[in-house]
Structure formats: structure tokens, C-alpha cells
Amino acid sequence: MRIKKKTLSPFKILAIGFATVIFTGATLLSLPISSVSGQFTSFLDTIFTATSAVCVTGLVVLDTGLYWSTFGQLVIMILIEIGGLGFMAMSTIFAILVGKKITLKERLVMQEAYNTFNLQGVISHVRYMLLFTFSVQGLAAIILMTQFIPMYGVGKGIYFGIFHAISAFCNAGFDLLGNFTSVTVINTNVVVLMTLAMLINIGGLGYMVWREIFSGITHKKMKNALSLHSKVVITISLILVFGGTLVFLIFEWNNPATMQGMSFPHKLVNSFFSSTTPRTAGFNSISNSEMSPAGKLVTMAFMFIGGSPGSTAGGVKTSTLGILIFTLISVLRGRDETEVFGRHLSQSTVYRAVAVFLMGIVIVVLGVTVLSINEVGATFEQILYEVLSAFGTVGLTQGITPGLTAVSKITLSTIMYLGRVGPLTVMLALAGQKQKVNIKYPEGKLLIG
Amino acid sequence: MRIKKKTLSPFKILAIGFATVIFTGATLLSLPISSVSGQFTSFLDTIFTATSAVCVTGLVVLDTGLYWSTFGQLVIMILIEIGGLGFMAMSTIFAILVGKKITLKERLVMQEAYNTFNLQGVISHVRYMLLFTFSVQGLAAIILMTQFIPMYGVGKGIYFGIFHAISAFCNAGFDLLGNFTSVTVINTNVVVLMTLAMLINIGGLGYMVWREIFSGITHKKMKNALSLHSKVVITISLILVFGGTLVFLIFEWNNPATMQGMSFPHKLVNSFFSSTTPRTAGFNSISNSEMSPAGKLVTMAFMFIGGSPGSTAGGVKTSTLGILIFTLISVLRGRDETEVFGRHLSQSTVYRAVAVFLMGIVIVVLGVTVLSINEVGATFEQILYEVLSAFGTVGLTQGITPGLTAVSKITLSTIMYLGRVGPLTVMLALAGQKQKVNIKYPEGKLLIG
Ligand SMILES: [K+]
Ligand SMILES: [K+]
Known part of the structure; x- marks a missing residue:
């Protein structure tokens, strides 16, 4: 996975790309045209x-529905879509539109962004992904409109349906209903809740898994169609969603x-x-x-775990949890x-999962410490x-976002960024490309628990 | 580590032994002679x-200083000493006293109880351990008496000093000062606080580590004397204690x-x-x-981590944390x-650490769920x-122990027991001795965070 060229590593391009989009969005939002007050x-x-x-987080210091103008809201919506689909898909479309061929370096970056295993078919991957995304979002928007228009x-x-x-779908959690109350005001509207919940689950599972499911349905061979990755991710996701529903119901x-x-x-719908x-x-x-x-x-546990890799979700990911379990x-x-399902996992896969999980804990502990001061x-x-x-x-x-101090805002922005891009990706980007060392130390023994 | 005989496994003997001591102690404590009220x-x-x-926990539903008679307090003190040193040391002394030879099976149980690596010298191990324990406890009791007698x-x-x-030393946390206030009433007595803190640190590091330190001092070759285990445990413990002191101070x-x-x-002493x-x-x-x-x-993080293996402490252990870090x-x-310090750890050591850490999380989550209902x-x-x-x-x-419901008391008793005996030990005891399977599945791939 390490490239020996002097160019920017995929990790770095990914990290910088996200940062660029954020700064551009922040600049647009700071303009008077973006706020209702015109300031x-x-x-x-x-x-x-x-x-x-x-980073499709949804924590807001200013009420999305009341503070921002329609222009500001559209900027936010576009930022969500860019974040959700990844800026890589966007740059690929651009490349397709202008007829340029995608370079190997660009392909490698995309691979990192979507966590796929090989370079083959990345372009068709992205094209299908966009088709899938817009179909699901379009259908859901129409269903939501049947509720929002009355x-x-x-x-x-119409606007609320699309937004x-x-x-x-992007697991962003932004809403336009106002007063920081999210969808609590319409929590007896079963159609809205179920549509949103299905969008979240579809988006959170990751496009790759859905592609395999479609392929399984088309060829009527689900068992062969699903990769080990999909099996693990689906299993863990189902356990979490239905286990969680039961806990909330009780x-x-x-x-x-x-x-x-x-x-x-x-009760059932709200638990789900x-x-x-x-x-x-x-x-x-x-x-x-x-x-x-x-x-x-x-x-809180679910927030830490998050969704599946290659999806619109954050957290340490269902696959990481699955590997540890x-x-x-x-x-x-x-x-x-x-x-796992008649396969064994390599030591490096398990160690990587340990690293991701522990990085997550370290980030959370540091975050709580900083916020505790401020x-x-x-x-x-x-x-x-x-x-x-x-x-x-x-x-x-739990209601403290709007009143946060400046240091806390910066800290949480950083944590959102780390959570979205992936803590390990960021660390590896910062570390640069170390050369592989072939020294193997003799084995040592340690006592455990 | 697995024995093929039809006898009880070391795991089972250890688990049953602890349970027997608990039931005997509970019976004595329920007698009228044990309470001040004579009921x-x-x-x-x-x-x-x-x-x-x-389990040397120290959670109490009845005030140790006010509810129990001196007899009751002595029962508690003896239970602490048995729990802290392990009933294995006790049974070894008994065996030494009656001149019996220790059987291989008994040696294996002890090995499990103290988590040492080999059978050699377990008896002399236990003998030195008792000498070490009673020396440290005796010296500390005298220092504490200089404060408590006035x-x-x-x-x-004298009684308070010994208790x-x-x-x-046993990391039990029981106190006789009354009103569930622990040592807050004497938190400006530097001698008492520092003596207690040193006892806790000495007890929590584990006798094995101290034996190596003594050996290093005696032979003036600290580097060779310390095993990898001791190095890791000392490093993690020092980082935790001094890092924690800094956090509390700030x-x-x-x-x-x-x-x-x-x-x-x-401030410094109370932070430490x-x-x-x-x-x-x-x-x-x-x-x-x-x-x-x-x-x-x-x-909370420190409570989950706990002390070092082979010590009087609970939790997932410093070595488990060290392996993951x-x-x-x-x-x-x-x-x-x-x-780790010029050695590599085997895959099975790392996997075991993952298992212990995750079992800890599972136990805590289940515990919170049960208490949440009750x-x-x-x-x-x-x-x-x-x-x-x-x-x-x-x-x-945080003050809820005395008012706990029956179900919560049973749940917490179980969790204390699991925390003390070790979650993995209990699970392996329940699972019995599975035969080693030599099938190795083909490798599968998984995406991570
Ligand atoms: K979100
Ligand atoms: K304790």
C-alpha cells in the first residue's frame, strides 16, 4: 500500500482534500448572503x-432552520453531499466530464477514500455509486414530500423533502425544523421516521455492500455474492440495530x-x-x-462504534468491532x-483493528479532558x-453545543475531522511513508488480566 | 496450559475456592455477634x-466502622487478607505446616492464581511473598499507628493502624472511619495519605515485580533482573500514576x-x-x-484498567493496556x-489481551443495563x-451503594467476583477444556475504520 514516489501519499491527498472543502464552505457561510440577518x-x-x-456530523452551534438563509442552507446541503459521497467521487465525475483519463495516483486516492481492495473498476464503481445514491435519495425525497407538503x-x-x-442518507443529521429539537416535534409521523431510518441504514451500510446484495439478487446466488466483509458488516449492523431497538423498547x-x-x-418506531x-x-x-x-x-456506545467502512458513517466502524468480537x-x-464465517483473519488485520479502536479511545479521552477545562x-x-x-x-x-467556548469548538471540529477521515488515516498521513523494517525482535512474554 | 486429566481444571478450583471463602465469610457476618446491634x-x-x-473491592452497603462489631470487622479484615493474598497462599502454608508435599495439581492451581510462567519454586515464591507482605504491612501499620494513636x-x-x-496493601478500600466518608475527614494528614498511597502502589504492582526489583538491587544489575513483564508493568503504572496526578492537580x-x-x-498529596x-x-x-x-x-478509566497481574488489584490490568498500546x-x-522493549509479542498474547479488554467492556455494559432497570x-x-x-x-x-436493590447487589457481587478472579479465567472455567482443533481456515479479508 506504500508508494515509493516522491508525490503526496493517498492519505495526505485525502486529508488535504477534505480540509480544502471545509475551508471553502466556511468562507461561503461567513458571507452576509448566508445568514437570515444578512450579517x-x-x-x-x-x-x-x-x-x-x-464530516456529516450534525452538531450545530447555529440553528440550521432559523439562522441560515436558503443560500446558507444550500451551501450546507452541498457540503453534506460532498462529505457523504466523498470529494473523490466529485473529482472523478469532473474527470469523466472533461474526458480526461484517471491517473494511477488519482485511482489510488480513490481507493483509500472508499477503502476498496483493488484498483479495478474504480471509475465504474463511482458511477454506479452515484446512480445508486441519487436513486435512493430521490425516491426518499418524494416519500418525504408527501408528508412535508401538507x-x-x-x-x-419539496425543499424539506430533498434536504x-x-x-x-449521508448520515449528516442536519435538519431544518428549528429550535435545535431535531425531529422530536414530528415523532408520531411514522412515514417520516421510517423513511429517515431506512435512509440512515442504507447510507450507513456502505455502497459496496449494497452492490453485492444487488448482484446476489440478480444472480440468485446470495451466498456467493456476499464477500466476507459484507457478511461481517451486515451481521454486526443487524445485531446492533435490533438489539438496540429492544433495549430502547424495554x-x-x-x-x-x-x-x-x-x-x-x-413506541416500536421510535425505538427503531x-x-x-x-x-x-x-x-x-x-x-x-x-x-x-x-x-x-x-x-454512547453506538456513537463510538458508528457505521460501516466505505459508507457515509463515522466512528471506529462495525467491521472493527466485528474483528474484536x-x-x-x-x-x-x-x-x-x-x-470468521469459515475464514481466518491475518494478524495484521486484527492489529489494525486494535489500533483503530484504541486511537478512538485516546481521541475521546483527550477531547473530554480539553472540554472539561473549557x-x-x-x-x-x-x-x-x-x-x-x-x-x-x-x-x-445533550444541549451544550450552542454555548461552547472557542477552544471547545476548535477541539470538536478537529475530532469530527479525525472521526470522518479515520484516525488511522490521519496518523499514517502525519507519519509519512516509513520504510518497511525487516528486523524481527525475539519473542517476549507478558502476563495478561 | 490445558490438562487432559478428568480432574477439576485449575480454573475451576480457583473459581470454586474463592466462592467457598465468600460463603463462609457471609455466614459468619450474618450472625448476631458480627453486628453492633447484636441482630x-x-x-x-x-x-x-x-x-x-x-474480592478486595470496598463497596459497602453497611458502614464498616459503625454497623459491624469488632468481631465483624475482624472477619472482614481476614476476608480481605485471604482475598488479597489469595486463598492459594493460605492453602500452601497449610500444606507446609502439615508437612505434606504439594501435588502437581495444586501447583498448577497456584500458578493460575498468581499468573506465573512456570511451576518451579512456587512454594518458595509463596513463602517469600508472605514474608514480603507481612513486612510491608507491619511497617506501614506502625507508621499509621503514630498518627492514629494520638x-x-x-x-x-493500634487496631486502626493494622486494619x-x-x-x-490488599487494595481493599475498607475503612473504619465511619459515615461512608472514607479518608476525606483526614485528607490533610500527609503521613496517613502517603502511607496508604505507597501501600496501594506496592500491593498493586504485584509481588513478582518487587522480587525482581530486590534481585536487581541485590545484584546491582537492574537491567538484567527485570523481566519484560516487569518493565511493561512498571512503565504503564508510572505513566498512569504520574499522568493522573498531573490531571488531578490541574x-x-x-x-x-x-x-x-x-x-x-x-494539593499535591491529594492529587497523588x-x-x-x-x-x-x-x-x-x-x-x-x-x-x-x-x-x-x-x-473511571483507571478503575477499568486496574492494577498489575499477580497483584492484589482488579480490572483488566496494566499489562493488558500495555499490550494494546x-x-x-x-x-x-x-x-x-x-x-516491546526490543522483544516482539506472540499473536496469541495480543489476542488474549484483546479478549480480556473486550470481556471487560461487555461485563460493564451488561452491569449498567441491569442496574439501569433496578x-x-x-x-x-x-x-x-x-x-x-x-x-x-x-x-x-458516588453514593448509591447503601440504597441498592437486591438485584443490583447480586449483580454487583457477581461483577466484583468476575473482576477479581478475571473474566477470562471464569469464561475458560465455564467453557471447560476444549480440545485443540488443528483446522486452519483460509484467510479472509476485512475492511477496518
Ligand atoms: K451525523
Ligand atoms: K478496592
Whole structure:
């Protein structure tokens, strides 16, 4: 994977590319045309907003529905789409449009962006991905319009349909409903909640997995069509979503602050929604700060885990969790190798998963420490929640985002960026291309737990 | 490490042995002679107390200083000493006293209990360990008496000196000062705090490490005397203790609820004490529930990590953390193997560390979920704190222990037991001895974060 040329590494191009889009977006948002009041907006707030949009996080310091003008909202929507699909897909379209051939270097960058295994068919990959994305988003937008047009009239209804379809598919969590309340005001609208939840799940699973599922359906050989990666990602995702739904159903059933007053179908839909959204969409249909302790724990754990690689989601990823869980199971079964669905994983794959997981913990701990100094009056829970939300690019909050200090805003922007680009990618970019060392030290022994 | 005989596995003997001591202790504590009031105590409360003592946790539902009679307190002290040194040392002394030879099976059990690498010299190991333990405890008891006698008179002062020396060395965290306030009432007594902190650090590092340090001092070749295990454990412990001290010094400096009113030396000593005690002693010199968010995070993280293997401490252990951190560093440096001080670790060592770490997380998540149902009115933070405290056999609390429901008491007792005996040990005991399977599946690929 390491290139010996003196050019920028794929890691660096990816990292710099995201940063460029963020700065451009922040500049546009700071202009008077972007705000309802027609005034300049502080660059600190626009950097935070643009980072939150490009990293599809959804944490906002300024109310998306009330503060920003339609122009500002469109900028945010485009930043979300760029972030969600990746700027690489965009540059590929550009390359296709102007008829240029894609260079090997460009292909390598794309490979990193989508975490695919080989260079073959990256272009057709991107083309199909865009077709898939726009189809799903378009269909969902129309369904959402059937609900929003009766509520807000034709113009606003169409606009809201498109905006929220994009925001949900890209797992961005931005909403236009105002007053920082996300979708709690419409939490009895089953069509809206289920459409958003399905968009989030589809977007969060990753295009590659869907391509394999389609291929399986087309050729009627699902077993052969699914790669090991897809099997693991689907298994972990299903366990998390349905396990989470069950936890919310049990623990919020009698919680007067959340679901007590609801009918059973509404309880079910809101539980499913609450289980879906922390990985890593960021909409909320019930109050986050008034959930039961178990509900909060599941939400926080899900924010840390996030979605699947090559998707629109952040966090340490379902595959990382899967690798660690399968390693645990293999150790308990007395196996030497990590076994997964009749395959074993290489040592380097497992070690990489350990590294990603631990980097995630380190980032969260550092984030909580920094916010702890700067957010006087905020509780431990509020701060931990905010940092996990940023790292998983989730966007849920217990309400402290709008009042954050400058240092905290910068810290959370950095964490969102690390969570989106991938902590390991950033570290490897900073480290540069080390030469492979072939020294192997003698084995040492260590006692464990 | 697996024995093919039809006898009980070392894992099972160890697990059953601990359980037997707990039940015996609980029975004694439930008798009228054990309480000040001269009444029978409910078995639920005595099981909790005995488990807390044998697992050297220090969570208490009944005030150790006020509820229990001197007889009851002595039972608790003996349970702590048995738990701290391990019932294996006791059974070895018994074997030595009656002149019996120790069988291979007994040696294997001891090996498991102390996590040593080979069978050689286990007996002399235990003998030296007891000498070391009683020397340190005796010296510390005398130092503590110089402080306690002026406060409480000769009889009570001597008794308090012995009790707290044992409790601190064994990382038990039980205290006799009353009203569930631990050592906060004497948090300006530098001698007491430093003596307790040193006892905790000495006990928490593990006897094996100290034996190597002594050997290094005696032969003046520290570099050769220290095993890889000792180097890792000492390094991680030093980083945690001094890193933690710094965090508490910075974050509690101006906290009016904890250290604001103290002089600089007192701030320093209390920071050092606060950094030492969550791993896994359980005394507290400043208020836990009023700490800064950063202080709470460090405390909770330290409770989960715990002390070193083969020591009186619980948690996932410093060596487990060390292995994961060195794996992260090795991945970032582009190495294929986990490298530690010029050695590489075997794949199975790293996988075992992953398993222990993940089992810890699973236990904590399940614990929080159970307590969340049963502790109506308790906050997420209080519950998480309580469960982490039980798992790390720490004993710190945000105040909910005395009012716990029956289900929560049983759950926490189980978690203390798992934390003390080691989650992996328990799982392997339950799983029994699986035969080694030599099938190796073909390699599969997975995408990570
Ligand atoms: K999001
Ligand atoms: K303890």
C-alpha cells in the first residue's frame, strides 16, 4: 500500500482534500448572503458548521432552520453531499466530464477514500455509486414530500423533502425544523421516521455492500455474492440495530420524559429510530438528555462504534468491532486464529483493528479532558456525550453545543475531522511513508488480566 | 496450559475456592455477634459485604466502622487478607505446616492464581511473598499507628493502624472511619495519605515485580533482573500514576468542592492519592461526585484498567493496556509485530489481551443495563461509576451503594467476583477444556475504520 514516489501519499491527498472543502464552505457561510440577518458570521462558527457538514456530523452551534438563509442552507446541503459521497467521487465525475483519463495516483486516492481492495473498476464503481445514491435519495425525497407538503406547503415541502433525504442518507443529521429539537416535534409521523431510518441504514451500510446484495439478487446466488466483509458488516449492523431497538423498547417504555405516552406502534418506531440514529445519523425523535441510563449507554456506545467502512458513517466502524468480537470468541474457543464465517483473519488485520479502536479511545479521552477545562458548568455526561458525538460524526447532543467556548469548538471540529477521515488515516498521513523494517525482535512474554 | 486429566481444571478450583471463602465469610457476618446491634444481618447484605472483602473491592452497603462489631470487622479484615493474598497462599502454608508435599495439581492451581510462567519454586515464591507482605504491612501499620494513636487512643489507634495497613496493601478500600466518608475527614494528614498511597502502589504492582526489583538491587544489575513483564508493568503504572496526578492537580486546583482551599503540598498529596486510589484501592480523600469531568473520566478509566497481574488489584490490568498500546504504536510505525522493549509479542498474547479488554467492556455494559432497570432515580453517571468500581474491585462510589436493590447487589457481587478472579479465567472455567482443533481456515479479508 506504500508508494515509493516522491508525490503526496493517498492519505495526505485525502486529508488535504477534505480540509480544502471545509475551508471553502466556511468562507461561503461567513458571507452576509448566508445568514437570515444578512450579517457576516464569525469564522469560528462557520468553520465549525462547515466541518460538521462535510464530516456529516450534525452538531450545530447555529440553528440550521432559523439562522441560515436558503443560500446558507444550500451551501450546507452541498457540503453534506460532498462529505457523504466523498470529494473523490466529485473529482472523478469532473474527470469523466472533461474526458480526461484517471491517473494511477488519482485511482489510488480513490481507493483509500472508499477503502476498496483493488484498483479495478474504480471509475465504474463511482458511477454506479452515484446512480445508486441519487436513486435512493430521490425516491426518499418524494416519500418525504408527501408528508412535508401538507405540513409546510408546496415550495417548502419539496425543499424539506430533498434536504432531509440528503441529510439522512449521508448520515449528516442536519435538519431544518428549528429550535435545535431535531425531529422530536414530528415523532408520531411514522412515514417520516421510517423513511429517515431506512435512509440512515442504507447510507450507513456502505455502497459496496449494497452492490453485492444487488448482484446476489440478480444472480440468485446470495451466498456467493456476499464477500466476507459484507457478511461481517451486515451481521454486526443487524445485531446492533435490533438489539438496540429492544433495549430502547424495554427501557424507555415507562419513561414519562420519552415514550410513556405513546401507543405501541409509535413506541416500536421510535425505538427503531433511536437505535438507528446514533450510528451515525444524529437525528433524534425522543429527548436524549432524559433517556434512561441504559438508553444513554447504548446511545454512547453506538456513537463510538458508528457505521460501516466505505459508507457515509463515522466512528471506529462495525467491521472493527466485528474483528474484536470474533477475536474474543476465538480466544474463548481456544483457537489460535481469529475465525470468521469459515475464514481466518491475518494478524495484521486484527492489529489494525486494535489500533483503530484504541486511537478512538485516546481521541475521546483527550477531547473530554480539553472540554472539561473549557466548559465550566457542563456535567461529565454532557461532555462525554458531546465528544463521542463528534468522534462518531453523529451530531446528537445533550444541549451544550450552542454555548461552547472557542477552544471547545476548535477541539470538536478537529475530532469530527479525525472521526470522518479515520484516525488511522490521519496518523499514517502525519507519519509519512516509513520504510518497511525487516528486523524481527525475539519473542517476549507478558502476563495478561 | 490445558490438562487432559478428568480432574477439576485449575480454573475451576480457583473459581470454586474463592466462592467457598465468600460463603463462609457471609455466614459468619450474618450472625448476631458480627453486628453492633447484636441482630442477625440479612444474607443478601453479608454476601455483598463478604464478596466485597474477598474480592478486595470496598463497596459497602453497611458502614464498616459503625454497623459491624469488632468481631465483624475482624472477619472482614481476614476476608480481605485471604482475598488479597489469595486463598492459594493460605492453602500452601497449610500444606507446609502439615508437612505434606504439594501435588502437581495444586501447583498448577497456584500458578493460575498468581499468573506465573512456570511451576518451579512456587512454594518458595509463596513463602517469600508472605514474608514480603507481612513486612510491608507491619511497617506501614506502625507508621499509621503514630498518627492514629494520638487521634483515637492506644487500643483503637493500634487496631486502626493494622486494619488500614491490610486494607490498603490488599487494595481493599475498607475503612473504619465511619459515615461512608472514607479518608476525606483526614485528607490533610500527609503521613496517613502517603502511607496508604505507597501501600496501594506496592500491593498493586504485584509481588513478582518487587522480587525482581530486590534481585536487581541485590545484584546491582537492574537491567538484567527485570523481566519484560516487569518493565511493561512498571512503565504503564508510572505513566498512569504520574499522568493522573498531573490531571488531578490541574483540574481540581480551583474546584471549591475538592481542593481549592488546600495548600500546594496538600494539593499535591491529594492529587497523588486520587491518582493512586482508583487502581484499585477505593479510598478517597476528596469528594468523588464533585470532581471535575476530567477528574471523573480519569478515575473511571483507571478503575477499568486496574492494577498489575499477580497483584492484589482488579480490572483488566496494566499489562493488558500495555499490550494494546504497544500494538497501536507498532501499527503506526508500520511494523508487523507488536514490539516491546526490543522483544516482539506472540499473536496469541495480543489476542488474549484483546479478549480480556473486550470481556471487560461487555461485563460493564451488561452491569449498567441491569442496574439501569433496578435503580430508579440513579443517574447514568452514578450507575456507570458503580459498575466500573465493582469490575475494577475499586470500591469508589458516588453514593448509591447503601440504597441498592437486591438485584443490583447480586449483580454487583457477581461483577466484583468476575473482576477479581478475571473474566477470562471464569469464561475458560465455564467453557471447560476444549480440545485443540488443528483446522486452519483460509484467510479472509476485512475492511477496518
Ligand atoms: K451525523
Ligand atoms: K478496592
